[in-house]
Amino acid sequence: MLEERLRKLEEFRSLGVEPYPYRYEVDSYAAELHERFKDVQEIPEGKYNVSIAGRIMTKRDMGRGGFAHIQDSTGRIQIYARQDVLGKERYKIYKKLDVGDIIGVKGYVFRTRTGELTVLVQDFQLLCKSLRPLPEKWHGLRDKETRYRQRYLDLIVNPDVREVFIKRTKIIRAIREYLDSRGFLEVETPVLQPIYGGATARPFVTYHNALDMKLYLRISDELYLKRLIVGGFDKVYEIAKDFRNEGMDRFHNPEFTQIEIYQAYADYTDMMRLAEDMIYTVAMRVLGTARITYQGQEIDLTPPWRRISMIEAIEEESGINVMEAPEEEMLRVIEEKGGSVKGKPTWGKIVAELFELFVEPKLVQPTFVVDFPVDISPLAKRKRGELGDRLVERFEIFIGGLELGNAFSELNDPLDQRRRFEEQMKQRELGDEEAHVMDEDFIRALEYGMPPTGGLGIGIDRLVMLLTDSPSIRDVILFPQMRPESREV
RNA sequence: GCGCCGUUAGCUCAACUGGUAGAGCACCUGACUCUUAAUCAGGGGGUUGAAGGUUCGAGUCCUUCACGGCGCACCA
Numbered sequence: 001m002l003e004e005r006l007r008k009l010e011e012f013r014s015l016g017v018e019p020y021p022y023r024y025e026v027d028s029y030a031a032e033l034h035e036r037f038k039d040v041q042e043i044p045e046g047k048y049n050v051s052i053a054g055r056i057m058t059k060r061d062m063g064r065g066g067f068a069h070i071q072d073s074t075g076r077i078q079i080y081a082r083q084d085v086l087g088k089e090r091y092k093i094y095k096k097l098d099v100g101d102i103i104g105v106k107g108y109v110f111r112t113r114t115g116e117l118t119v120l121v122q123d124f125q126l127l128c129k130s131l132r133p134l135p136e137k138w139h140g141l142r143d144k145e146t147r148y149r150q151r152y153l154d155l156i157v158n159p160d161v162r163e164v165f166i167k168r169t170k171i172i173r174a175i176r177e178y179l180d181s182r183g184f185l186e187v188e189t190p191v192l193q194p195i196y197g198g199a200t201a202r203p204f205v206t207y208h209n210a211l212d213m214k215l216y217l218r219i220s221d222e223l224y225l226k227r228l229i230v231g232g233f234d235k236v237y238e239i240a241k242d243f244r245n246e247g248m249d250r251f252h253n254p255e256f257t258q259i260e261i262y263q264a265y266a267d268y269t270d271m272m273r274l275a276e277d278m279i280y281t282v283a284m285r286v287l288g289t290a291r292i293t294y295q296g297q298e299i300d301l302t303p304p305w306r307r308i309s310m311i312e313a314i315e316e317e318s319g320i321n322v323m324e325a326p327e328e329e330m331l332r333v334i335e336e337k338g339g340s341v342k343g344k345p346t347w348g349k350i351v352a353e354l355f356e357l358f359v360e361p362k363l364v365q366p367t368f369v370v371d372f373p374v375d376i377s378p379l380a381k382r383k384r385g386e387l388g389d390r391l392v393e394r395f396e397i398f399i400g401g402l403e404l405g406n407a408f409s410e411l412n413d414p415l416d417q418r419r420r421f422e423e424q425m426k427q428r429e430l431g432d433e434e435a436h437v438m439d440e441d442f443i444r445a446l447e448y449g450m451p452p453t454g455g456l457g458i459g460i461d462r463l464v465m466l467l468t469d470s471p472s473i474r475d476v477i478l479f480p481q482m483r484p485e486s487r488e489v
Numbered sequence: 490g491c492g493c494c495g496u497u498a499g500c501u502c503a504a505c506u507g508g509u510a511g512a513g514c515a516c517c518u519g520a521c522u523c524u525u526a527a528u529c530a531g532g533g534g535g536u537u538g539a540a541g542g543u544u545c546g547a548g549u550c551c552u553u554c555a556c557g558g559c560g561c562a563c564c565a
Contacts, residue, residue: 002499004516058525065522082522099515113523132499136514138526139501145557146500157500201564246564247490342563396565403565434564459565472558483556 005131008096012129017093019129024104027051031074033109037117048109050119052077053127055102055156058137061095067118070103071156079105080112081121094121099137100130148480161475167286168464168476172239174282175259175460184235184261189224191217191241197442198222198379200434201244204254217243222379222455223442225262226410229453230445234264239460250472251402254481257460266454267409268393272368275397275405275456276303279366283467294400294466297364301399305366310355311391313369317358322351323390330354343432347390348373363398370395378420378436380408397458400466407456414446 012019028050037043054072064083069076083091097103107122135141140157147154147161154161176186194213196203198220208215221240228236239259248254263270283290283301290301315321320330330350334341337357341349351373359369371383372394382388393409411417420436421443427435464476474480 060524060527061521062524062527063521065524067524067527069525078525080523084522112525114525116523116525118523133515134500136500138514142501143496143557145496148557199565244564247562249564250559252564338561340562406565457565462565485556 002131005098005129005133008098009129009131011096012093012126015093017126019126021125021127024053024125024127025051026053026072026104029074030054030070030072030077033077033119034075034117037109037111041111041115043110045110045120046108049107050109051104051106052119053102053104055130056097056099057134059097059099064091066095068097070105075159078112078116078118079107079121080118081124085120085122086124090124093126094124097126098130098133100132100134101126102128102130144474145482148474149482149485151478164464164468164470164476165478167468170286171282171464171467172460174285175239175278177285178278178281179235179237179261182235184237184263185233187225187228187233187236187238189218189221189228189238189240193218195437195439195441196220197436197439199242199244200376200436202246202433204243204245219244220258220457221260222457223439225260226450226453226455227442227445229262229264229410230448230450234451235262237261248481250474251462253461253473253477256473256477258457259460260455260457262410262453262455264451264453267452268370268395268407268454271407271454271456272305272307272370272395273303274454275368275407275458276301276305276366279458279463282463287467292467292469294402294469295471297400299365299400299466301366305368305397307368307370307395309371310351310359310369310373311371313359314351314354317362318354320354322347322354343427344430346373346375346427348375348377352376360398360403361401364400366397366399368395368397372396374420375423377408378424379411379417381411381413382416402462402466403459404462404466405456405458407454410450410453410455412446412450412452414443417446418443 009019029052033050052070052072054070057069057071057076059068060066066081067078069078081091081094086094104125104127105119105121107120110118110120112118135153135157141147141153192206192215194215196216196219199222201219203216203219206215206217219242221238225236225238237259239257241255242258243255245254246252261274280290280301280303283292292299292301311322318333320333322330327345327347327350331341331345334350334353334357339353339357341353371391372380374382374390374392377392377394380392380394383391383393395407396403397405411420421438424436425438461473461476465473468476470476
């Protein structure tokens with residue numbers, strides 16, 4: 001097949017047709033033309049001249065004329081080439097074009113007998129010879145492996161995929177507009193970090209030759225953004241690629257995009273209002289509705305969202321009062337349910353596990369789960385009131401079974417922050433590889449003083465999954481991580 | 490890491506209990522000036538993911554490996 005096309009390539013050259021020219025003047029696009037003529041039934045022939053370019057997707061040649069569809073970045077439009085218009089020689093060359101080739105066409109718009117908007121080819125130019133056949137026009141490209149590995153092919157052949165990624169861009173743009181219009185400053189912080197932090201996860205490690213030191217790809221930008229709050233930027237955000245050296249599945253890609261937002265003088269209740277309003281606004285802007293369907297589940301994103309305390313939710317679903325139940329008993333329940341707690345089972349880890357087992361699967365409508373155990377939240381401020389010895393002011397966002405975001409009233413007491421880090425270091429020594437590491441400079445920053453601050457992180461990929469009804473994170477990342485191909489290309 | 494399923498022509502898929510690997514699209518040649526899954530006639534195309542085993546004979550059965558999907562585990 002490839003040889004056949006290489007033969008054609010040489011044939012074009014010998015006919016004086018350059019198979020890879022340099023530029024082409026385009027003045028019209030498929031979608032634009034369909035829009036412009038949608039109400040015009042009788043189009044006077046020869047009046048509307050256009051120059052279009054795109055990839056040949058279908059081709060129906062007849063003796064001295066032929067139809068084809070070409071696809072540009074906006075859609076498809078039919079073209080009609082005739083020998084009596086092009087002349088015998090040019091038409092001969094036209095007939096040699098393959099599905100997959102990219103061409104430029106100059107001609108006029110008309111309607112065929114069946115009413116399809118079509119460009120009559122008065123002149124055409126080969127813009128790029130394609131050497132590999134496209135997947136079949138009817139069934140398209142179904143094989144997920146090929147679709148992820150050769151996303152370019154997926155994009156050529158499956159129009160829905162293009163739509164998903166256009167939506168992804170619109171979602172991110174809408175978030176920027178939302179935050180920018182409210183006085184937030186978009187910033188950039190290091191991807192290469194000497195000390196990684198801001199989350200509990202294993203990092204990717206790299207090495208800087210000139211500095212002769214290990215560097216880590218960030219697992220979060222949290223600690224840098226809070227340094228900026230110390231520095232006097234009151235409202236900042238960053239849309240950051242983060243990297244976590246962990247397993248991959250439908251919800252996890254080793255590199256993923258997260259937005260983190262910090263607002264001085266705010267607490268986690270402010271961040272709840274911000275989160276629900278922002279996501280609602282983005283949905284309205286991008287989808288035109290707040291009522292969405294995710295994997296068959298009807299979801300209404302209209303604020304206010306339900307708020308439940310983690311402790312109460314566990315009691316409702318399991319009957320366990322985690323504030324009083326003995327740890328051994330809770331561990332027994334976890335085991336019965338098929339769960340497990342890794343490392344040394346602390347109270348917080350047990351509570352989090354019970355939550356995952358009993359509550360998480362039931363969260364379909366947008367829900368803020370609030371107030372987490374302190375020992376699994378080393379960067380969050382203690383809950384005000386008498387529960388502050390065990391709980392922090394933290395919430396997570398669950399929508400449609402997806403864990404979408406994480407937020408807290410940020411811990412700004414440098415002495416408490418040091419104790420929390422020290423506690424994490426102990427966990428690390430006990431075998432918890434994901435425990436947070438000490439960051440002396442961050443504590444130093446807090447010692448200068450950070451105003452009370454609310455922080456919020458939202459997984460952009462998962463938000464895009466939700467708003468595009470995509471079952472897998474790989475469907476919303478253009479080039480998802482894959483093992484190297486074993487077979488020959 | 491564990492379990493289940495998958496991998497056959499460029500693409501989408503067939504091939505009963507083990508018995509000559511096939512179709513449609515794509516491709517090549519020819520016919521055809523409003524087709525649109527164009528049509529009609531003819532033609533080429535395969536180390537059945539890889540390696541090994543059982544058998545007279547393996548796409549099919551067994552083992553190992555690779556890649557992928559889903560679930561679980563791990564993990565936000």
